[in-house]
Amino acid sequence: MSLRERKTAKKKEDILRTAVLVLSEKGYHGTTIEEIASRILMTKGSVYYYFKDKQDLLYQSQLMLLGRSIENVEAILFQDLLVIEKLRMAMIGHIEYLLWERSGFEMMVKLEQFFSAQQKEKILQLRDDYGKAFDQLIQAGIEENVFGSVDVKIVRNIILGAMNWVTQWYSESGKKDKTEIAESISDYLLHILIKK
Amino acid sequence: MSLRERKTAKKKEDILRTAVLVLSEKGYHGTTIEEIASRILMTKGSVYYYFKDKQDLLYQSQLMLLGRSIENVEAILFQDLLVIEKLRMAMIGHIEYLLWERSGFEMMVKLEQFFSAQQKEKILQLRDDYGKAFDQLIQAGIEENVFGSVDVKIVRNIILGAMNWVTQWYSESGKKDKTEIAESISDYLLHILIKK
Amino acid sequence: MSLRERKTAKKKEDILRTAVLVLSEKGYHGTTIEEIASRILMTKGSVYYYFKDKQDLLYQSQLMLLGRSIENVEAILFQDLLVIEKLRMAMIGHIEYLLWERSGFEMMVKLEQFFSAQQKEKILQLRDDYGKAFDQLIQAGIEENVFGSVDVKIVRNIILGAMNWVTQWYSESGKKDKTEIAESISDYLLHILIKK
Amino acid sequence: MSLRERKTAKKKEDILRTAVLVLSEKGYHGTTIEEIASRILMTKGSVYYYFKDKQDLLYQSQLMLLGRSIENVEAILFQDLLVIEKLRMAMIGHIEYLLWERSGFEMMVKLEQFFSAQQKEKILQLRDDYGKAFDQLIQAGIEENVFGSVDVKIVRNIILGAMNWVTQWYSESGKKDKTEIAESISDYLLHILIKK
DNA sequence: AATGAATGAGATTTCATTCAT
DNA sequence: TATGAATGAAATCTCATTCAT
Known part of the structure; x- marks a missing residue:
């Protein structure tokens, strides 16, 4: 990759990162190209050099x-740790990511409105890939007999929902810091799985 | 209340119900007065007869x-049942409501963008009132020694998050129907609380 | 005129008086039927019982x-006074009316935009009738040789303009009260006419 | 200033000039962005590129x-002429401006309805600056003993009012052309001031 | 590669007007 | 007579998008 190409790639990434942020703050319709652009000291016009349209960008x-997210969770999957530990790490990573980045998964709601069928398909695919990492951990735990035999899909979604909701209620000014919250949530969620 | 007044109240409610629906489908900015109006065979102008502006309506x-929601949950609070049963009922009620109405709590995200400080305050107050009903049930369970001694606030939010997420993944075409899903989720969530 | 008819006439007049007021405060487009109605504790709909449409009302x-105004000025015309005194009275009356009613002649600007040709004609006719009263006084003064021989039309309009402008700058909190201002302006304007 | 900047400035000025015109024809509420835009072959959107909103534009x-106006009158102030001549020039300039531009000072009525307190303050300030130029001329005349000792504020306002009214009654088809009217009005107004 | 300028579609909002009661 | 309800046209304003430079 030439210097120029790398510069372009970097710029694109800057835009995307900002887009993720604004998107999670304002939602699809509340996000304007103007705002994304100005946050990285660009003009609207320039954004259109890098992306076909708003839809494409988002x-x-x-x-x-x-x-x-998938990279992160898969890195954990292949570590040499107890399954409980791996799941705990995945959960803590997820929650910490949400709390630090304050951006996230909320907008993934009602994809059909914003994206084409193909795009929706792809996103659902990736979402599922991400979810599957959790499924694998849960499944492994069941097989190792450390987890009770639960309905994997339902429990996975309970876990994801409980984690994603954290952005709604976590407050900087509370007693616990981000890491403590993440650990606490993870521990409680493990109660659903761990055999007594 | 006169006939006319009742008619007006009914109309307002119709609009509000539709607004809740559209809002949860499209988000604040994605919701247009036009759409709300046309769904109940009204014109934009008529909606403005009943509500000052979009913000007020939403x-x-x-x-x-x-x-x-608060009415529903408080009705349960005062029934003569075991605390576990009450909590289960509250959870099932919540989930079923979400799945039947397909509308919900998602938009309650980032209130500050859409509402005035006062309005936000009021909403947070009500949200908290709703949450407190769950807190009371959890607290009662702890005191009766049927639940372990958990951090009430965190567990309450785990429960709410896990429940609200259901709109993201529940599919009509899956194996379980709405009630089964609601029961299943509730049971798993109780695992976090119930002492073994 | 029956009681009912008198009641109706009274109501119409109330509306008209209010309309004059609002009109002079807000201008043609700034005046809403709603505002006129609510100032006399009526509803929009009722106003339409008395007047065909906004245009008709205004x-x-x-x-x-x-x-x-014409009645007022003509009453002066036929009094048994020196012409200077009559003109002074007419001017003072005009200015005091403006200052007390705070409503007035400003909106009579650009008639063509708001009124039909016929209506415009009629208004111009009346305006002219009003102006003619001043013309007559000026003319009489010239003939009696108390006024210099001025261009009547121009001087009449100077007088009207100077008087009407008073609503733009008179302030309650100033040194002079309404009557003093009216007298003062009238005296200065007479300088244009009176022979030395 | 670059070429582009000059072009932009020019465009803004075009819009403003048109706005002044339409505003004086139609009043604040009667003036639409659409009309301003179309008169200079622009679209509404473009106007909003240059100005934040209607209020800002107007x-x-x-x-x-x-x-x-202030520039014009101040240029006269410092010329080497008799005070009577200067005042006459200022008056003629004012009237001619009104008659040629057909736009003007009428809308400056009821500022509070249209502008913020700050904006109103600024406009009143400028209006006052303009008025003060006339005050200075009147004051100078009094001191030089060519004018009688009048109440400066009142006479200034008589003069302004008489001049501004001209747009209400001057007709192209009359006997006098614009300059003649301007001179005539000015001469009559000087009668108020000049000692005999 | 970047941007200033322009546009047009669509959203919110206001309001004169109508009408059934 | 009076009014609550409803409507639709028109106005303000926003913003994704395009394009010439």
């Missing part, structure tokens, strides 16, 4: 977000 | 939604 | 305003 | 109008 921002 | 729709 | 309000 | 148009 779509790609979701791909990036999901791609990274 | 604010009141949230009040209505929360008010009803 | 047109008639102008007729009333001008009609009264 | 406010700035008033600033421009007043600014120019």
Whole structure:
């Protein structure tokens, strides 16, 4: 990759990162190209040099977000740890990410409105890939007999929902800091799984 | 209340109900007065006869939604049942409501963007009232020694998050129907609380 | 005129008086039927019982305003006074009316935009009738040789303009009260006419 | 200033000039962005590129109008002429401006309805600056003993009012052309001041 | 590669007007 | 007579998008 190409790639990424942020703050319709642009000291016009249209930009921002999340969780999957520990790490990572980045998964709501069927398909695919990492951990735990035999899909979604909701109620000014909250939530969620 | 007044009240409620629905489908900015109006065969102008502006309409729709939820949960609070049963009923009620109405709590995200400080305050108040009903049940369970001694605030939010997420993944075409899903989720969530 | 008819006439007049007021405060487009109605504790709908449409209402309000002004000035015309005194009275009356009613002649600007050709004609006619009263006084003064031989039309308009402007700058909190201002302006304007 | 900047400035000025015109024809509420835009073959959207909103546009148009008027009158102030001549020039200039531009000072009525307190303050300031130029001329005349000792504020306002009214009654088809009217009015107004 | 300028579609909002009661 | 309800046209304003430079 030439210097120029790298510069372009960097710029695109800057835009995408900002897009993820604004998107999670304002939602699809509340997000304006103008705002994304001005946050990185660009003009609207320039954004259109890098992305076909708003839809394309926001779509790609979701791909990036999901791609990274998947990388993170898969890195954990292949570590040499007890399954409980791996699941705990995945959960803590997820929650911490949400709290630090304050951006996230909320907008992934009602994809059909914003994205084409194809795009929706792809996002659902990635979402599912991400969810599957959790499924695998749960499944492994069941097989190792450390987890009770639960309905994997339902429990996975309970876990995801409980974690994603944290942005709604966590307050900086509370007693617990971000890491403590993440650990606490994770521990309680493990109660659903761990055999007594 | 005269006939005319009742008619007016009914109309307002119709608009609000529709607003709740559209709002949860499209988000604040994605919701247009036009769409709300046309769904109940009204014109934009008529909606403005009943509500000052979009903001007012959507604010009141949230009040209505929360008010009803609180009524529902408080009705359960005072029944003569075991605390576990009451909590289960509250959870199932919540989930079923979400799945039947397909409308919900998602938009209650980032209130500051849409509502005035006062309005936000009021909504947070009501949200908290709703949450407190769950807190009371959890607290009662702890005191009766049927639940372990958990951090009430955190567990309450885990429960709410897990429940609200259901709109994201529940599919009509899945194996379980709405009631089964609601029961299933509730049971798993009780695992966090119930002492073994 | 029956009681009922008198009641109706009274109501119409109330509306017209209010219309004159609002009109002079807000201008044609800034005046809403709603505002006129609510100031006399009526509803929009009721106003339409008495007047065909906004245009009709505002047109008639102008007729009333001008009609009264003409009555006032003509009453002076036929009094047994020196011409200078009569003109002074007419001027003072005009200015005091403006300052007390705070409503007036400003909106009579650009008639063509708001009124039909016929209506415009009628208003111009009345305006002219009003102006003619001043013309007559000026003319009489010239003939009696107390006034210099001026261009009547121009001087009349100087006088009207100077008087009407008073609503733009007179302030309650100033040194002079309404009557003093009216007298002062009148005296200065007479300088244009009186022979030395 | 670059070429582009000059072009932009020019465009803004075009819009403002048109705004002044339409405003004086139609009043604040009667003036639509659409009309301003279409008169200079622009679209509404473009106008909004240059001005934040209607209020901003009309406010700035008033600033421009007043600014120019002040420049004009102050240029006269410092010429080497008799005070009577200067005042006459100022008056003639004012009237001619009104008659040629057909735009003017009428809308400066009821500022509070249209402008913020700050904006109103600024406009009143400028209006006052303009008025003060006349005050200075009147005052100088009094001191030089060519004018009688009049109440400066009142006489200034008589003069302004008489002049501004001209747009209400001057007709192209009359005997006198614009300059003749201007001279005539000015001469009569000087009668108020000049000692015999 | 970047941007200033322009546009047009669509959203919110206001309001004169109508009408059934 | 009076009014609550409803409507639709028109106005303000926003913003994704395009394009010439």
